Amino acid sequence: MGVAFDSIGFKASLCDGCGDCMTACSKAKGGASRISIVPGAKAGTFETAICRQCGDPKCVQVCPSGALDKDNGNGIIGWDASKCVDCLLCTAGCAYGGIAVDETVARVAKCDQCDGDPACVKVCPTGALEFRKAGTIFNEYGGKEDLFVPGLSGCQGCNSELIMRHAMRKIGRNSVLATPPGCIPGMGSVGYNGKTGTKVPVFHPLLTNTASMLSGIRRYYDRIGRKDIVVMALAGDGGTSDCGFHAVSGAAERGEKVLYVCVDNEGYMNTGMQRSGTTPYGSWTSTTPVGEHMKGKTQDAKNLPLIMTAHKCRYVATASTGYMEDLYEKLDRAIEASFEGFSYLHIYSPCPTGWRIPASKVIEACRMSVDSNFNPLWEYTNTRGLRFTHSPDNAYPITEYVKMIGKYRHLSPDQLAHIQAKVDEQVALLKLMAAESPPPQAAHRAPAGSSTPAGAESSQPARREIARN
Amino acid sequence: MPEAKYLLVGSSHAALEALRAIRLVDPDGSMAMLTKDERLPYSPTILPYVVSGRSGPDKVLLRDPAFFAANACTYVPNAQAVSLDAKARAVTLANGEVWRYQSLLVASGAQPAIPPVKGLDGVTYHVLRTLADAEGLRAAMGAAKSAVVLGAGLVGLHAAENLAEAGLKVSVVEMQDHVLPGYFDAKASTRIEEAFTKHGVDLKLRRKVVEVSGPAARVTLDDGNVLEADLLLVATGVRPVTDWLEGSGVAVDKGVVVDEAMRTNIDGVWAAGDVAQATDFASGKPALIGIIPTAVEQGKIAGQGMAGDSYRKDYAGGLPVNTYRFFGRVALSIGRAAATEGVEAVETDSGAYRRLVLEGNRLVGYASVDEPFDVGIMGELIRRRIDLTECKDAFLAWPVETGRRLMSEQWR
Ligand SMILES: Cc1cc2nc3c(=O)[nH]c(=O)nc-3n(C[C@H](O)[C@H](O)[C@H](O)COP(=O)(O)OP(=O)(O)OC[C@H]3O[C@@H](n4cnc5c(N)ncnc54)[C@H](O)[C@@H]3O)c2cc1C
Numbered sequence: 001m002g003v004a005f006d007s008i009g010f011k012a013s014l015c016d017g018c019g020d021c022m023t024a025c026s027k028a029k030g031g032a033s034r035i036s037i038v039p040g041a042k043a044g045t046f047e048t049a050i051c052r053q054c055g056d057p058k059c060v061q062v063c064p065s066g067a068l069d070k071d072n073g074n075g076i077i078g079w080d081a082s083k084c085v086d087c088l089l090c091t092a093g094c095a096y097g098g099i100a101v102d103e104t105v106a107r108v109a110k111c112d113q114c115d116g117d118p119a120c121v122k123v124c125p126t127g128a129l130e131f132r133k134a135g136t137i138f139n140e141y142g143g144k145e146d147l148f149v150p151g152l153s154g155c156q157g158c159n160s161e162l163i164m165r166h167a168m169r170k171i172g173r174n175s176v177l178a179t180p181p182g183c184i185p186g187m188g189s190v191g192y193n194g195k196t197g198t199k200v201p202v203f204h205p206l207l208t209n210t211a212s213m214l215s216g217i218r219r220y221y222d223r224i225g226r227k228d229i230v231v232m233a234l235a236g237d238g239g240t241s242d243c244g245f246h247a248v249s250g251a252a253e254r255g256e257k258v259l260y261v262c263v264d265n266e267g268y269m270n271t272g273m274q275r276s277g278t279t280p281y282g283s284w285t286s287t288t289p290v291g292e293h294m295k296g297k298t299q300d301a302k303n304l305p306l307i308m309t310a311h312k313c314r315y316v317a318t319a320s321t322g323y324m325e326d327l328y329e330k331l332d333r334a335i336e337a338s339f340e341g342f343s344y345l346h347i348y349s350p351c352p353t354g355w356r357i358p359a360s361k362v363i364e365a366c367r368m369s370v371d372s373n374f375n376p377l378w379e380y381t382n383t384r385g386l387r388f389t390h391s392p393d394n395a396y397p398i399t400e401y402v403k404m405i406g407k408y409r410h411l412s413p414d415q416l417a418h419i420q421a422k423v424d425e426q427v428a429l430l431k432l433m434a435a436e437s438p439p440p441q442a443a444h445r446a447p448a449g450s451s452t453p454a455g456a457e458s459s460q461p462a463r464r465e466i467a468r469n
Numbered sequence: 470m471p472e473a474k475y476l477l478v479g480s481s482h483a484a485l486e487a488l489r490a491i492r493l494v495d496p497d498g499s500m501a502m503l504t505k506d507e508r509l510p511y512s513p514t515i516l517p518y519v520v521s522g523r524s525g526p527d528k529v530l531l532r533d534p535a536f537f538a539a540n541a542c543t544y545v546p547n548a549q550a551v552s553l554d555a556k557a558r559a560v561t562l563a564n565g566e567v568w569r570y571q572s573l574l575v576a577s578g579a580q581p582a583i584p585p586v587k588g589l590d591g592v593t594y595h596v597l598r599t600l601a602d603a604e605g606l607r608a609a610m611g612a613a614k615s616a617v618v619l620g621a622g623l624v625g626l627h628a629a630e631n632l633a634e635a636g637l638k639v640s641v642v643e644m645q646d647h648v649l650p651g652y653f654d655a656k657a658s659t660r661i662e663e664a665f666t667k668h669g670v671d672l673k674l675r676r677k678v679v680e681v682s683g684p685a686a687r688v689t690l691d692d693g694n695v696l697e698a699d700l701l702l703v704a705t706g707v708r709p710v711t712d713w714l715e716g717s718g719v720a721v722d723k724g725v726v727v728d729e730a731m732r733t734n735i736d737g738v739w740a741a742g743d744v745a746q747a748t749d750f751a752s753g754k755p756a757l758i759g760i761i762p763t764a765v766e767q768g769k770i771a772g773q774g775m776a777g778d779s780y781r782k783d784y785a786g787g788l789p790v791n792t793y794r795f796f797g798r799v800a801l802s803i804g805r806a807a808a809t810e811g812v813e814a815v816e817t818d819s820g821a822y823r824r825l826v827l828e829g830n831r832l833v834g835y836a837s838v839d840e841p842f843d844v845g846i847m848g849e850l851i852r853r854r855i856d857l858t859e860c861k862d863a864f865l866a867w868p869v870e871t872g873r874r875l876m877s878e879q880w881r
Contacts, residue, residue, distance in 0.1 A: 012877070036873060038870040038871075039870060039874065040874055041859075041860065041874065041878065047874040047878060048877050049843070049846075049873035049877060058765070058845070059845075061482075061486060061489075061765045061769075062482075062761045062762050064514035064515045064761060065518070065528075066530065066531045082528075083528060085518040086794055087518075087792060088792035088794065088799065088844070089514070089761060089762070089792050091801075091843060091845060092790045092792055092803065092844035092845050092848060094843070094846075095845045095848070095849045096873075096877070097843040097869075097873045100841065101799070103841065106799070
């Protein structure tokens with residue numbers, strides 16, 4: 001297995017050009033900043049120049065002194081000051097201004113990601129800079145056994161399959177799994193022709209009794225002294241919020257030591273895309289059609305994870321494959337909590353087939369659903385209450401999200417306004433509930449363009465004095 | 470008879486990039502790298518720094534034996550190719566050994582071009598192309614008090630600076646009007662010339678050497694002046710190392726003639742780097758552009774072709790690039806930075822010097838003295854022929870920031 005690397009991500013739409021990253025970098029490195037923020041094409045927008053730690057680094061290839069080298073362990077292109085003869089050929093190799101002259105010392109300088117804890121990211125007040133740890137996740141889990149067989153028959157681009165495979169890789173073999181009717185067993189995890197599709201014991205309970213059945217399994221394992229087994233469900237939203245709800249609610253109320261993962265694709269997707277209790281307002285489904293009179297679902301979705309917090313579960317959280325680091329951390333805590341009491345994880349899962357999204361855009365839709373507050377990310381424990389794990393501030397308007405998805409194509413301005421109002425209302429409520437918790441990192445300021453920052457009409461570089469050249 | 474699926478002749482930038490490109494697609498195919506040199510790979514570009522003592526023979530090596538082991542490549546030093554039998558697919562070495570191959574890369578680079586000056590072959594003179602040359606020059610420099618350098622190109626100027634900094638009295642003789650011709654326009658060159666003069670280097674521009682005589686060096690110029698020195702360095706340009714290809718059928722013009730895939734006219738034979746005559750980006754015409762960036766690019770393309778990599782792209786033509794340090798200062802140039810005809814040149818000549826050369830609102834060249842810029846970014850703007858009409862004012866006023874912006878946008 002190869003190795004993957006963490007990287008510094010830049011989201012231009014969130015950058016307000018404050019330059020804090022550059023100040024922090026030059027302080028940390030004792031010289032010119034290794035990241036530079038420059039004015040964008042439109043007033044008030046910004047772009048960046050920073051080393052991208054290329055996989056095929058031209059700076060290294062043209063270096064005549066062997067001073068530059070890509071470290072295949074951490075992906076960083078390192079610069080050896082003692083070997084460098086200051087010829088500057090590397091600056092001719094780089095197409096991004098990622099290695100440039102630090103005029104304070106007349107030598108080149110480049111980003112080394114501060115040993116995995118970049119100073120620039122830490123001070124970014126808008127969340128425009130992010131240190132993406134997907135590489136670490138891959139290195140840690142990529143080599144672990146995939147607990148589903150290859151060739152599950154999910155649709156192309158299926159996000160639920162991604163969730164299943166990631167979750168079980170993380171949870172491991174020491175588990176017993178229930179997958180009630182839905183896409184998850186439907187694509188073959190429970191098997192075909194008497195052969196299982198899952199490498200741990202897997203049950204296919206009724207839509208209605210999953211949590212009850214798991215309660216029994218848990219109690220049995222407890223009795224025989226196997227308290228180390230994760231007893232869990234990978235269930236759809238229908239089997240959780242509608243037909244199976246009484247069982248889920250009962251198990252939660254009794255405090256059964258179960259990990260219940262709800263994979264929410266907002267409807268009964270495997271049986272022909274019927275609406276469920278979590279189908280959002282305005283969605284097209286086969287039972288909420290769009291025609292002359294009907295314009296999709298006329299009721300709002302119920303907020304199932306919020307309902308679960310009212311059961312005083314040990315752990316409740318929402319998650320998305322758009323934010324894998326967050327998902328993995330929550331899986332950790334959810335597994336832990338499931339040995340103590342009921343643990344509930346709600347993972348949003350855009351469905352390319354049922355929602356009409358190109359397979360290649362599913363992860364983008366996941367990210368946008370979070371970034372627009374359509375699906376805010378938070379977690380709850382029965383002792384510490386609710387806390388956002390991703391800032392709900394600086395959200396994109398809801399239109400940015402719905403325009404990516406075919407099932408909303410017909411929405412009228414009124415319907416859009418309704419959705420935006422409901423999203424705002426829900427975030428406001430969550431904020432009230434989270435009022436006592438520490439805020440998540442970053443994103444406390446208005447993003448560029450949302451209001452006009454002072455001097456936005458000038459096209460002059462904001463900070464020529466700390467731009468490196 | 471030793472043989473290799475991939476035989477690379479030369480151990481410098483072009484050959485090393487070919488090795489890398491080949492191994493990306495073919496991890497196992499047998500490979501050997503033959504080189505005339507006795508050392509592990511190093512770059513000729515580092516040599517001025519060996520002469521000055523800034524670097525050293527032990528610090529300059531670009532790869533170690535472990536690299537060649539890991540890449541399953543046999544490294545053969547002291548292996549000078551003397552002839553090629555293209556039909557038999559065999560290369561003969563000076564020691565008589567014959568290597569057979571399936572695919573051959575000619576990456577034997579360039580060597581100093583020695584001008585036909587009367588008396589030159591009768592005296593001891595230095596050149597600077599190999600580590601041995603650099604060590605020889607460094608040793609000779611210690612004992613010498615004065616030096617004459619023939620040629621004010623990159624090599625000559627680097628060496629002249631080394632010699633002057635070591636305390637020698639240095640004269641540089643150059644036929645052209647200015648130093649570093651081609652890379653810089655007269656204004657930029659003048660700044661560089663002034664620095665040399667300030668450091669005591671006597672620049673004899675527009676002068677030719679008519680005769681050289683011993684014992685050390687008595688150099689007679691075309692104006693009748695005579696320069697006396699303990700040390701003579703010839704740096705009047707380079708010429709591709711193609712002697713060993715004579716009679717092989719491989720077409721050689723000024724260098725080995727290659728197509729856009731770095732193939733020679735002979736099946737199974739590629740060429741890359743200083744030895745190859747590829748095309749110039751601006752004119753599309755055949756050109757020798759003997760610099761590392763072109764050697765690296767060509768080596769990669771050749772390697773991809775040799776290994777049958779389907780992602781190979783045609784060579785788009787070489788772009789002259791020069792990142793030049795002199796007495797701690799910086800002079801940079803890329804593309805047609807000295808062009809005057811049919812182009813729009815925007816110069817800034819107070820404080821630092823900057824010269825932007827545009828054609829139809831597209832950047833075609835950029836040079837500066839004392840003001841660093843992102844050479845690679847400007848190279849991309851030139852290569853991609855980015856239309857700057859929309860942001861021309863900003864670009865002319867703040868080329869660095871605007872360039873960074875444009876590439877940042879391209880990246881997403
Ligand atoms: C002093 C100096 C300063 C320079 N400064 C710069 C600079 O600032 N920027 C820049 O871009 N470029 C610079 N260059 C040019 C740059 O070094 C060359 O363009 C580059 O090294 C070309 O690489 P190459 O692989 O084509 O060939 P070379 O580097 O010339 O290597 C040729 C290789 O072939 C081997 N060889 C030769 N003949 C034979 C044979 N018959 N059999 C077997 N092996 C053989 C040699 O041993 C060597 O390993 C400079 C060069 C010099 C000398």
